[in-house]
Amino acid sequence: MKILVCISKTPDTTAKIAFTDNNTKFADAGVQFIINPYDEWYALVKALELKEAGTASSITLVNVGGADNDPIIRKALAIGGDDAVRVNAENGDSFFIASQIAAIAKDGGYDLVLTGKETIDYNGSSIGGMVAELMDAAYISLGTKLNATGSNLTVSREIEGGEEDAELSLPAVISCQKGMAEQRIPNMKGIMSARTKPLAVKDPVAVDALTSIVSFELPPAKAGVKLVSADNPEELVRLLHEEAKVF
Amino acid sequence: MVLIFADQTDGQIKKQAFEAISYGAKVAAQLGTSAEVLVLGTVDADQLSALGKYGAQKVHHADNAAFNAFDAQVYAAAIADAATAAGAQVIVFSHTTSGKAIAPRLSARLKAGLVAGAIALPDTSNGFVVKKSVFSGKAFAHVSVNSAVKIISLNPNAFGVQITDNVAEVVASAITPVAGKIKVTATNKITGTVPLSEAELVVSGGRGLKGPENWFLVEDLAKEIGAATACSRAVADAHWRPHHEHVGQTGGAVAPNLYFAIGISGAIQHLAGVNRSKTIVVINKDPEAPFFKAADYGIVGDAFEVMPKIVDAVRKMKSAG
């Protein structure tokens, strides 16, 4: 089994969200970027577990983005993976990105593609499903468990109010979230070896984006909290009932 | 034509589908076209005709038991066939666990642009632009869909259910399922409680509650008002509560009418999962707790003293009618 792990770059979870250029661009000055947590903690570590168990023969990381993504890819390689591919394209919507990943997956004969459940900046939850369709592969979204014997997989995924278990065989695409694996901290050996792992840069395949972002907007500031005295909790219940009308 | 996918499990149309239909009906009115619904799998006839009251003019029902087990690939192929046969301009999903699995597949299959996590009606004054939630609820993006066919996956509880006096015509759909590659072996649902993702009211506890033995402070109120229970990541990590209750950036995202937070500091990663809630109440003994900045109502006080009084007040209010 050859695994392709999709790695994206996102602003740190505590980054201040603001926009420039007439609200058309994320203000990235001074912002620290990280590996999208779902990709790092769950998709990548699950792949490592499958390789350690002898089920996977190789792990390649893929990212679609510019050269400024290389430090993030190296950070991921420090956690694990044999090599990486970056498709050199700056912009593009979910369909564009998915088309690039699907092209790499097909060319390289990858039979399991792992993604995070969503990027914490775009919140699309879309790339995995699109890649699966383009590969004509089975898709499990919001995966919480994955076990493999040969080319047969048993998986669990989140559903409303519970989980569903299923069996499938390769090729498959699975989007990963909590439950899949436990976060790993890169060690010194990993960080050293990441520097010399192959990172290939490829040109994108020609695809037209289907969507584009026109502008961003911040939510209106909250009116401010209405504080009720701790001696009079009854007043809070009255406000929730009569003013907010929530019950 | 606007085609709305109404999802079902165990023969029950999901609640979020009603909201998606209300939304789709408004989009159809905006475009001067009809709103039609697609249901896949075994569902009673009365449930199908009842979809009219949310604004559906026609309900297409593919009554084939092969659709009763979920496979996003099989569903996407069927919806693509139905949409193409009927000439759908816009296809609407609810951004639920199944919507998240099917809509992207359909988008790639039809080369139809997808707005995932939409929160408002499209702006059609200049093209087709839909507002969606981004940066984990901390901002919005206006996304232009540039393809002929457009797909919108609507965030649950973003639009609301709207009741009309419309009557729907139910027609049998001839769509047949393609062979699936996934075999569903079990579904395990937590019974007896309101699923967090569907809850309109949520009561949530943090490390301020000191230990799992004190969770009655959360549960008593939840029971009294019919709310689901949630917790912070710190609480789930300490195994005080099951992991499925953990909300935030790395847990579940909720958007209830009420999020009632007890002894939670309001770390930015926690807020990312709850900031789409309509009303936020915070009980915290520290007046500097960051959560107060995101709250609508709050009490600075000790949860152990305040919560029992709140539960009493709710009881009194209920018995007073």
Ligand SMILES: Cc1cc2nc3c(=O)[nH]c(=O)nc-3n(C[C@H](O)[C@H](O)[C@H](O)COP(=O)(O)OP(=O)(O)OC[C@H]3O[C@@H](n4cnc5c(N)ncnc54)[C@H](O)[C@@H]3O)c2cc1C
């Ligand atoms: C990458 C990343 C992702 C994360 N994802 C998440 C996530 O998804 N969800 C999440 O919740 N966290 C997440 N976290 C963790 C987050 O940063 C906080 O550490 C966590 O939310 C703290 O939980 P808490 O508020 O329960 O505990 P604390 O921060 O310890 O807060 C306890 C609060 O209780 C109050 N308190 C104490 N005693 C009382 C009392 N008697 N009465 C009333 N109030 C009292 C205190 O004043 C304090 O404000 C993430 C962190 C990182 C780095």
Ligand SMILES: Nc1ncnc2c1ncn2[C@@H]1O[C@H](COP(=O)(O)O)[C@@H](O)[C@H]1O
């Ligand atoms: N530019 C990218 N390059 C590689 N993988 C990506 C990229 N963007 C998103 N992904 C993967 O797709 C998942 C879902 O992204 P999204 O659909 O944007 O929420 C992420 O968790 C990543 O695993």
